[in-house]
Amino acid sequence: MIPTFLGSTILVFTILQLAPGGPLEQTIMQLQMGGMSGGAEGGSAATDMMGGSVLPESAMKELKRFYGFDKPIYQRYLIWLGIWPREIKHRDFTIPSNKNQVEKRVGKRDGQIWRVDVSMNDKGQLSVFEKDGTASPVWHASIDETTENGTHEAVIFQQEYSGILTGNLGKSYTYAKPVTEVMRPRFKVSLFFGLIGYFLSYLVCIPLGIKKALKHGSSFDFLSSVVIFVAYSIPGWALGGVLLVLFGGGSFWNIFPLGGFHAPMEVWETMSLLEKIINQAHHAILPVIAWSITSFATLTVLMKNSLLENLSQDYIRTAFAKGLSEKRVVWVHAMRNSIIPIASGIGYIIAVVISGSYFIERVFNIDGFGRMAYQAILDRDYPITLGFLVIVVLIRLAANILSDLALATTDPRIRFK
Numbered sequence: 001m002i003p004t005f006l007g008s009t010i011l012v013f014t015i016l017q018l019a020p021g022g023p024l025e026q027t028i029m030q031l032q033m034g035g036m037s038g039g040a041e042g043g044s045a046a047t048d049m050m051g052g053s054v055l056p057e058s059a060m061k062e063l064k065r066f067y068g069f070d071k072p073i074y075q076r077y078l079i080w081l082g083i084w085p086r087e088i089k090h091r092d093f094t095i096p097s098n099k100n101q102v103e104k105r106v107g108k109r110d111g112q113i114w115r116v117d118v119s120m121n122d123k124g125q126l127s128v129f130e131k132d133g134t135a136s137p138v139w140h141a142s143i144d145e146t147t148e149n150g151t152h153e154a155v156i157f158q159q160e161y162s163g164i165l166t167g168n169l170g171k172s173y174t175y176a177k178p179v180t181e182v183m184r185p186r187f188k189v190s191l192f193f194g195l196i197g198y199f200l201s202y203l204v205c206i207p208l209g210i211k212k213a214l215k216h217g218s219s220f221d222f223l224s225s226v227v228i229f230v231a232y233s234i235p236g237w238a239l240g241g242v243l244l245v246l247f248g249g250g251s252f253w254n255i256f257p258l259g260g261f262h263a264p265m266e267v268w269e270t271m272s273l274l275e276k277i278i279n280q281a282h283h284a285i286l287p288v289i290a291w292s293i294t295s296f297a298t299l300t301v302l303m304k305n306s307l308l309e310n311l312s313q314d315y316i317r318t319a320f321a322k323g324l325s326e327k328r329v330v331w332v333h334a335m336r337n338s339i340i341p342i343a344s345g346i347g348y349i350i351a352v353v354i355s356g357s358y359f360i361e362r363v364f365n366i367d368g369f370g371r372m373a374y375q376a377i378l379d380r381d382y383p384i385t386l387g388f389l390v391i392v393v394l395i396r397l398a399a400n401i402l403s404d405l406a407l408a409t410t411d412p413r414i415r416f417k
Contacts, residue, residue, distance in 0.1 A: 001397050001401075004393070004397060005393055005394070005397065008393050009077075009386070009389060009390065009393065010077065012389050013076075013077050013080065014073065014077075016382055016385060016386070017073050017076065017382075018073075021380060022067075022380050023067050023173050023380045023381070024063055024064065024069055026379075026380055028060075058092075061144070065087075065090060067382075079163060080163050080164065080386065081163045081164060082161055082162055082163020082164060082165040082166045082168065083161070083163070083165065084161075085159040085160065085161055086160055086161070086162050086163070087140075087157040087158070087159060088157060088158050088160060089106075089107075089157055089158045090155050090156070091104065091106055091156045091157070092154070092155050093118070093154055093155070093156060094151055094154070095118070095120060095143075095151065095152040095154055096151055097149060097150030097152075100120045100121075101117055101118065101120070102117070102118050103115055103116070103117055103118075104116055104117075104118055104156055106156060115131060116128050116129060116131070116136055116139055116156070117129045117130075117131070120143075120152070124143060124152075126141035126142060126143060126154060127141070128140060128141050128156065138158055139156055139157070140156070140157055140159055141154055141155065141156040141157070142155060142157075164387075164390055167180075169386070169387040169390065170382075170383030170386070170387065171383060172376075172381055172383050172384050173380075173381045173382070173383065174379050174384070175384075179383045179384055180387075182372070182384060183369070183384070183387060183388070183391070185367075186367055186368050186372045187369050187391070189261055189361075189366060189367065189368040189369065190361075190368040190370065191369075192284070193284065193287055193288055193291050193366075194291065196284065196288050197288045197292030197295070198292070198295070200292055201292045201296050201299055204296065204300075205295075206299070206339075208224065208300050208303075209299070209300045209302070209303025209304040209306075209307065210303060210304075210307060210330075210335075212224055212225070212300070212304040213303070213304045213305075213307035213311065214307075214330070216304075216308060224300075228296075228297045228300055228301065231296065231297050232293075232294065232297030232298065234293065235359070236291060236292075236293050236294055236357060236359070236360050237290065237357070237359030237362070237363050239289070239290050239293055240286065240287065240290035240359075240360055240363040240364060243256075243289065243290065244258060244259070244286065244363065244364070247286065248286075256282065256283075256285060257283055259364040259365030259366065260283055260364070260365055260366065261280075261283060261366050261367070261368075262276070262279055262283050263279050263283075286364065287360060287364045287366060290363070290364075291357065299345075302341055302342060302345070303342060306337075306338040306339075306341050306342070307330075307334060307335070307338040309338075310334045310337045311330070311334055316329060316333060319333050336410065339410050340407065340410050340411050343403070343406040343407050343409070343410045343411075344403050344406065344407045345403065346399075346402060346403055346406050358371050358373070358374040372384065372388070373385065373388040376388065
């Protein structure tokens with residue numbers, strides 16, 4: 001599990017960091033557009049002054065520090081994991097060429113102004129001391145660059161170990177909120193639709209697959225197979241669009257709402273508990289159908305073929321030869337072996353339905369997990385993108401374990417020792 005998690009996160013993290021058009025480039029472009037819109041003459045002067053960039057060097061340095069691009073990529077990854085110290089509360093200052101020690105105000109402590117002394121040794125290393133002469137356990141300092149006249153541009157900062165291993169997924173660039181706060185309500189939406197679609201698929205597909213296997217070759221089997229394969233060939237998001245056209249008003253029936261997770265908040269807050277349940281179910285019917293249509297067809301065919309294969313085995317003929325009833329042979333002997341392929345796919349289906357579907361959420365105007373992740377990729381919102389990656393990878397790993405446990409439970413040949 002750990003190598004899989006590290007491998008997937010390293011791969012995606014590296015691609016995001018090296019891909020062009022990142023948050024730093026987008027911010028610079030926005031500032032350039034703002035400078036140009038302020039007047040052709042002023043914008044041209046600002047651009048020419050920086051050689052094509054509207055930002056002064058100090059602002060560029062601050063932007064790189066904010067987005068983490070002032071560190072090598074391996075340090076950025078380790079900081080994101082939480083096993084490399086993260087620098088926070090930066091304060092820039094200057095050390096004159098004729099001094100080895102300066103005083104720096106760093107904030108307030110206990111209602112008093114907090115000042116520290118920063119000293120530089122002969123090797124150019126900085127140390128931070130409190131006013132009582134003791135080394136500061138909180139503040140650290142380093143030199144960013146040395147100018148031609150010997151002046152040192154330095155920064156003082158605090159350090160903390162904070163990353164995904166400590167439960168900190170970062171702060172969204174777009175929403176200016178912690179990633180967990182942005183994800184939590186949207187994950188609940190995808191979880192709601194995903195689990196409902198998952199349970200409905202199993203409740204319908206297993207009995208339907210059994211009946212198709214027992215009535216193999218009949219008109220029921222033929223007609224249901226036509227419906228199933230037609231449903232399998234239609235993407236969920238396309239079926240969602242068709243359902244909205246047919247049942248969402250307009251030229252046909254006005255039975256279901258056009259989208260949304262539930263009624264608008266100003267209406268939702270005035271509803272009673274029963275009215276909320278009814279309204280939620282009313283909004284959920286069409287998305288759940290679109291969400292589960294693909295797994296519905298797959299599970300039904302898998303259940304039918306698995307049962308047919310087991311009914312043709314020698315041990316089934318032996319059970320019939322011993323005089324056992326058809327009901328006992330099918331439900332006691334054949335069913336347990338036929339359910340093995342279904343059980344082994346439980347984890348995969350859970351991982352798919354919980355991670356959300358951007359297209360279905362977009363069709364039904366649902367602010368869910370998949371739609372959030374897709375928009376984060378377009379906006380180059382790295383904290384949300386990587387947070388989504390962590391959640392999906394953990395769900396997939398947990399789902400694989402669940403599949404193994406389900407397989408061991410249903411297959412007597414497999415045991416964990």
